[in-house]
Amino acid sequence: xxxxxxxxxxxxxxxxxxxxxxxxxxxxxxxxxxxxxxxxxxxxxxxxxxxxxxxxxxxxxxxxxxxxxxxx
Amino acid sequence: xxxxxxxxxxxxxxxxxxxxxxxxxxxxxxxxxxxxxxxxxxxxxxxxxxxxxxxxxxxxxxxxxxxxxxxxxxxxxxxxxxxxxxxxxxxxxxxxxxxxxxxxxxxxxxxxxxxxxxxxxxxxxxxxxxxx
Numbered sequence: 001x002x003x004x005x006x007x008x009x010x011x012x013x014x015x016x017x018x019x020x021x022x023x024x025x026x027x028x029x030x031x032x033x034x035x036x037x038x039x040x041x042x043x044x045x046x047x048x049x050x051x052x053x054x055x056x057x058x059x060x061x062x063x064x065x066x067x068x069x070x071x072x
Numbered sequence: 073x074x075x076x077x078x079x080x081x082x083x084x085x086x087x088x089x090x091x092x093x094x095x096x097x098x099x100x101x102x103x104x105x106x107x108x109x110x111x112x113x114x115x116x117x118x119x120x121x122x123x124x125x126x127x128x129x130x131x132x133x134x135x136x137x138x139x140x141x142x143x144x145x146x147x148x149x150x151x152x153x154x155x156x157x158x159x160x161x162x163x164x165x166x167x168x169x170x171x172x173x174x175x176x177x178x179x180x181x182x183x184x185x186x187x188x189x190x191x192x193x194x195x196x197x198x199x200x201x202x203x204x
């Protein structure tokens with residue numbers, strides 16, 4: 001999964017700290033998200049997408065080919 | 073904020089205990105004891121670092137903990153627990169082959185658990201938590 005947080009943040013000209021405060025997490029979490037080192041919870045993904053006024057799938061991009069196998 | 077203050081108080085108490093232990097002459101000054109004191113100081117340093125991080129978050133008006141920090145802590149704890157089982161197996165194995173007393177081995181095992189946790193935490197921070 002990748003995301004467009006850095007791009008959207010730059011477009012709206014807000015800092016990582018400001019975005020972190022707005023969605024109620026630490027700045028480090030935004031850093032990890034932007035570097036692709038953390039997959040957020042559904043709640044956080046929803047809050048970030050809501051802030052940018054976009055659907056979740058336009059902020060977080062899923063690579064369907066790389067979907068993990070799930071056991072029954 | 074209460075937890076941050078508690079972390080600093082506990083760290084100060086551990087440092088004070090170590091200083092008293094050294095000053096009262098209970099430390100013979102051999103390499104093994106110096107390693108134990110050094111390891112304990114590294115662990116206290118880690119606790120102080122975590123406390124400072126929480127303070128910085130407080131000053132920035134961020135939450136002291138969020139889903140990422142909690143998940144890192146949870147994953148580091150579970151991995152450290154798993155690795156610690158093997159650490160204690162190793163301690164049991166060497167207990168028959170060494171002249172160390174039981175209390176020294178237990179102390180080394182407990183310090184080892186703390187070091188394992190520190191390494192697991194650093195690993196989770198370095199590699200991220202992508203595959204949950």
